[in-house]
Amino acid sequence: MKKHVLTGVAAGLLAALLASSAYAQIKVGVGSPITGSDAAFGAQIRNGAEQAAADINASGGVLGQKLELSVGDDAGDSKQGRSVANKFVGEGVTFVVGHFNSAVTMPASDVYNEAGVLEISPGSTNPQITERGYPLLFRTCGRDDQQGAVAAKFLVEHAKGKKIAIIHDKSTYGKGLADEARKGLAAAGVKEVMYEGLNKGEKDFSAMVSKIKSVDADIIFFGGYFTEGGLLVRQMRDQGVKAIIMGGDGIASQEFASIAGPGVEGSLMTFPPDPRKRPEAAAVVKAFESKGYNPETYTLYSYATVQVLKQAIEKAKSTDPTAVAKALREAGPFQSVIGDLAFDAKGDVTRADYTVYEWRKGPDGKVTYVQIGD
Template identity: 80%
Template sequence: MQGKILAAALAAVLLSGVAHAQIKMGVGGPITGSDAAFGAQLKNGVEQAVSDINSGGGIMGQKIELSVGDDAGDAKQGRSVANEFIGEGVTFVVGHFNSSVTMPASDAYNEAGILEITPASTNPQITERGLPMLFRTCGRDDQQGAVAAAWLIAHDKDKKIAIVHDKSTYGKGLADETRKALTAAGVHDVLYEGLNKGEKDYSSIVSKIKSVDADIVFFGGLHTEGGLLVRQMRDQGVKAVLMGGDGIASQEFAAIAGPGVVGTLMTFPPDPRQRPEAFTVVKAFEAKHYNPETYTLYSYAAVQAIKQAMEKAHSTDAAVVAKTLHEDGPFKTVVGDLSFDAKGDVTRADYVVYEWRQGADGKITYAQIEK
């Protein structure tokens, strides 16, 4: 009889442990610093997904415990965030935002057996390294650059194109991929320059753009520098149209650039907020008075993919889940069905071109250009 009581007590303890077990997840991004607007998108997207999953019973009876790491857009701090997550026993990470941060952080995660999905880092080399635990829900700069170049070739082939980048892994990478595609088509830029990220005065760059009489300025970089560049171009009477990538896909870009931003072009996937799969989640964000733009829903989708892979694999082991992500897609998410190739890239490339426009209400925002 005593043996049965002990066995029952042991079973109760074991069951109790299962019931209270938690899946440790981290979200890493620039919560502070000049890229904080994007860090907020990653954080809000993951927090909403975790909240929705936990309120729905969790994953196979386990709840997600979330940690937030602030990398401030700095590679060294990103590595420190990765080490903190490793020390906390985190096994799944959504992040980081900047490609220059994701590169070193992903090395640490891979060595520790942590599965990472970046919703925003687009530099091709991130997944070309063949790290089995690394994925992304966004596209790549070679895909994005090809779309930007195709647009310029089709609409502005005979115009003078200047190329400016912010010298970052992302910015220079996007500029170089676009330049490579243009050159292959016989279109050569009249200026190729780098500016210093974090500076406020770009008058010297603007003077160079003015001196070559550029019609188009392709910019590889983020919204802060891009916005300042547009504003200072207009202040110096430069009417050249700026074209950028997903790094300027933020309302803060327009706020920094001012009214001269109207007519700016950019590449980004079709607006995920308009997808039927995202309707309920978008409404949940709107109820909180938050606009889930740019990478918010790509972050939410990363958590959804992890959840579904766990359920398909009947496991919360990161290595098993990674194998499932590689082999058992598609996974249904708020940004559409996602499958991952052997490198961890999504198998679809769906960049389109947007234009920043001023509406009848005076508000400036971006809208997809219909083909």
């Protein structure tokens, strides 16, 4: 009888221990387009977050707890993004790294705001995301009004007398970026020769190429992502159009060159200084490369987002999202692989550092993006 009682007590203690272990996790959702046309960016965000969480857990976790990731595929679609957000809330997620597409972050953040979940986006750049005043919403990337201004300034200084056409993919991000560049050009007295939208997901842009021909454009400012941007370049070259395309961070992927083909040389884009070249990122970059993975563009932004989240939780001495949000705004700057980061009252990073890149062929014959701006 005594043996049975002791066995029951031991079983109860074991169950309590297991329950405590299960509870001692900080649940973090990672929302990104794992599938769909923007899956290359989704993979970057997922890989960056997973590596950061693994590194943090290996060094003891956060406040004695481990980071437990839940990945949600939003496919770059606003409705699916909302579904992913509801999934995270149902799972008890309290922090989210994501989403990537601005059109997804907008509706998903509505869900998080209502549920009291803190969200930090590594890649959503539309200004309206943080202009809505959500207290638990942040981003580690810049804004389109910042990179649009940089693009416009570059064109004004380096493309005097050139005919500039503006094309966007009608997405929240693409049209927003195009409109910001258009504002910058207009402020400098430059009027575009064409302003048109194409449909994200389309493959045949022959009609658009014909319009570009008709206005004899020298430069195309493109607001959109690498799939449509790459196809547009390829089809322009196929029809003998030599106009140079300039885009934003949405084309900051080697996939852009792969889709565009040889005619991609000379294309321009805006993006922050290459985070892979920062001294703070050296060890992490080496770790990625040892696995045969190139941590380009948003990989390190995602890694940095998890780093910042860890430090803010430790500063707050709490995993309560409201307390962590307060720490994010007041306790920075936070050290990260993309440099020190601090946040303003809106949740934007206080450092805006967009520059200009050109796609060039290297000694190995591979076309990649090379920084040419300051």
